Amino acid sequence: MTVPSPILQMTGITKAFPGVKALSNVDFRLFPGEVHALMGENGAGKSTLIKVLTGVYSIDEGKVTMEDKTISVSGPLEAQKVGISTVYQEVNLCPNLTVAENIFIGREPCKLGRIQWRRMNAEAEELLKERLNLSIDVAHPLQSYSVAIQQLVAIARALSISAKVLILDEPTSSLDQNEVKQMFAIMRKLKSEGLAILFVTHFLDQVYEMSDRLTVLRNGELEGEYLAAELPRFELVLKMIGKELKLLEELPKLSTEFKEEAGNKMITASGLGRKGAIAPFDLAIRKGEVVGLAGLLGSGRTELARLLFGADRPDEGTLTVETTGQTVKSPRHAIDQRIAFCSENRKTEGIIDDLTVRENIILALQATKGWFRPIPRKKQDEIAERYIRMLNIHPGNSEHLIKNLSGGNQQKVLLARWLLTEPELLILDEPTRGIDVGAKAEIQKLVLSLAKQGMAVLFISSEMEEVIRVSDRVAVLRDRRKVKELGGGQLTQQHIMEAMAGG
């Protein structure tokens, strides 16, 4: 490929937020006629980089040049003016206006101050047809079309204000397969017309299908820029996660040997799936078994767990709780059948800051009893004391406000809350995120001892070592699909990474 010079160049970009360095000394460039994928796990700095580029955030250090001229972008409008347009996953257009208006609003063709609707509609129709191969009635309100079409309209708007750089932020995450194909066809067409496209997606398959060049960020730093054709998938995943191949050695395993004959089944999903969340999968979890879920960010881990808990409704397939013979209709129904779900958003969905440790612990139990039959205070104290001792919660005072506890101890309180409902299946979504190493080890040990007592556990974590250490089996997800189930001797980082990278 003969590439003259980059149309956009960012050098030495640094951006810090109070307490965090979101980007440090990052270089990034875009070439005309290329699709460039920006890769990285959670917290790598992808979205910060895009927001810096579109002027939502200001830059602390570094400079941006566009066509060899230094630019400083102070907002989305400014960015549009220099030729940088962004199409977000959640389309930022006005749903109540017509398609044509959404493309032209603010710049409608006018004669003596009178909008020329016919001309505007004709121009919109032509633009959509010429550049995007899309024939739709542009006089209909935008909201009458699918998200896919709405995104195309947003692209059309960007094109009509003569964008040179098009940023597509997760454009495919709410599209079905045919729509994705259509989107790709358009991206190829725009690329051949010389547009520089910055493509952000979690889907590895799509990255390799579409992009010419990759930039990998990790922890706010530049990991490297590669040509897609020269970087095998497996290495890409290694770079994103930050492991060198030679470091992939065996870790001490905490879990016991792979238990083929482990207890009776607790829950069985067969062909369970939900459009846009996760493709149909089969999964069985037995009593006394820890099943791990591994996969990159956005691979569908949480979505899978939410289906098992009844938080989302499946489109197809069946889910059976073997102990009761019933399916799961709602979270409430799941709790009644002894399923507990510790969500990954400890702060927003879990603990209640201004209640004490004791109050936080008894919350779920009280909820199952109904609020009109309060648990006697004496019993509450007993329960709180018991769990504080059992889970080794610090400080061991049940009347402390939970917001004053460390992350790890908050997580333990949350765990206690669910253990109190005596679950038979415990779903843990990122139980160790943001807590220190010692606390992590304690939670891992706790999970294993719970399994030993006969509880079934679904353990979700982005840290592969941890998943391997506690799980008897690991289900690997990629691009919203369960691709592999590994157990016994196969349960190594190497195998999991290969499955995560796929292809």
Place this chain on the structure above:
Amino acid sequence: MFLNRKYVPVLVTLGLLAAMFAAGSLRYTGFFSMQVLYNLLIDNSFLLITAVGMTFVILSGGIDLSVGSVIALTTMVCASLVEQNGWPPAVVIPMVLAMGSLFGALMGAIIHYFRIQPFIVTLAGMFLARGLCYVISIDTITIADPFYTRVAQTKISLPGGFVSINVLIALVVVLLAVYLAHYTRFGRKVYAIGGSEHSSLLMGLPVARTKILVYTLSGFCSSLAGVVFTFYMLSGYGLHAMGLELDTIAAVVIGGTLLTGGVGFIAGTFLGVLIQGVIQTIISFEGTLSSWWTKIVIGLLLFVFILFQRVLSERRISIKS
């Protein structure tokens, strides 16, 4: 099909108006005449003008509670300057129109730049304008100026009856508003902001200017309605147009404009005002009912329309997903 659905609320309002008028005609002798129709316009021209301004405000996703008070203040200022100070109406009328516009612009600026709820800002504006009326006088000021009496008494003959100059003013306002809403960039920006203010900002629209202009327009319409009101009542009084803001909002909503903004038509508002007029007319023809029955019927109608809009918009969402 989509186009049809866009017009459904307005068509429902039109059907309702026709049904009410037909029911009145069947029940009361003398109801079915052009003059009864003309009287609807004569008695509600000030409401119509106010409602046009309110429609723009609601389309942009806001609300303006100050309109009734601005009308009262306008009648007070007009009456006081013309009657007590002997100013010529040709000076007073442009002056009060400018005053109303400025009042609206100030409220719009406060709403936008200080990011305060329109509800609370215009509520403050409502108290302020109403209070200022009593600074001028706590009594009615009757207007006997020849210009005013001549305008009030002029009858413009039309087939089957006559209308007043007020009606002409109101109809011109409605026509201009339709043009403004659908054929100018300003009008489309109002719709865009009502649809999604966040998106409008990201699309680079001048949100601040448009929002301030919307409240300016509403202020202008209210003061023009105030001028029309002086032609209609020939007096200025601090208690004029009490609670009119609520009648206005009711007319706009019955006309099919969504309170969440972005959806609605000036034509719908026109029909909404006429429906309120028809209800009043029917109740006056009935004779035995107190005028409070108007409020009861309007209250019920509002319930029905809000529920109807909810159903419509929910169906829209379900089609979308």
